[in-house]
Amino acid sequence: MNKIMIVEDDPKITEHLKAHLERYGYAVTCVTDFDQVMTTFHEVNPELVLLDINLPSFDGYYWCRQIRKDSLCPVIFISARIGEMDQVMAIENGGDDYITKPFSAEIVMAKIRSQLRRAYGEYASKQEERVIEKSGLTLFPERLELTFATQTVSLSKKEADIIESLMERYPRVAGREDLLEKLWDHQSYVDENTLNVNITRVRKKFQEIGLQDAIETVRGAGYRLNITWKEDE
Known part of the structure; x- marks a missing residue:
């Protein structure tokens, strides 16, 4: 069961995503303390993160940089920001994909499945693993x-x-x-x-x-x- 962490400060969007992901068999953790995102990340060790940009204290770009110091897991930004530069900033700060709000739950699911395949599944790098x-x-x-x-x-x-x-x-x-x-x-x-x-x-x-x-x-x-x-x- 893949573990997914949601970092989103809108409770309605968080619950909507959580319910949909759990329906498809994912284990979901939702961040509630936005000053302790990395603490939750280390506790959960998720395979993928859904990350908003507009967050209390520090924005999603900051938290993506912190995640990248510890992990190469896929990070998908989900944001109401639709500007081209916002999407460039998301990728430049370590994001793997970008979804604009309002979004289709099925689009989110398709992008999650794609990133999980690329990172861990059939499309993952076939080079010999270091041991x-x-x-x-x-x-x-x-x-x-x-x-x-x-x-x-x-x-x-x-x-x-x-x-x-x-x-x-x-x-x-x-x-x-x-x-x-x-x-x-x-x-x-x-x-x-x-x-x-x-x-x-x-x-x-x-x-x-x-x-x-x-x-x-x-x-x-x-x-x-x-x-x-x-x-x-």
Whole structure:
């Protein structure tokens, strides 16, 4: 069952979309706190996002850029804005498609099915999938999944990037600057706490698949993957 997240501040439109999508068997989550869009995104990990432009606090362009930092999932803008530049801005900020209001529910469904096919189905890229493996720990970067033994956990794009760096550097230390350079554009300001927050999230993902103390902090240098559990078995 594909998971779809709706980011729309008009309750009537939200309920209309939700009811129609659920009728076709999709699992739907509707954002209600528009200051916490990414919190909901990380909790749900949707396969597709329907995103309005005119939203409280920050507009849809902003939230699409935030999503693109973590995920390549399809984003379809749904907006009352009909200007050509609005549609250009949507694509330039990471959107995959654009639907103008008022809209036909069947058009929305057709575009959703098309994007899901392109991203995950019959039209998805057929190039060989990358797989990174170290001592029983397997990362699927494009699939955003991490597997150990019989346990599998879903990842955000940032989490996958951090784990990929740790696995590629193992048994060496992955420096803090190296991780920051991989995760964020060098022109963007990132405070020191941002990497710490993401490392904490990655540690929790390891714990979900039964691995405690999987990341070792090397003071003054960075982080090192700890895969000594394989030797201890």
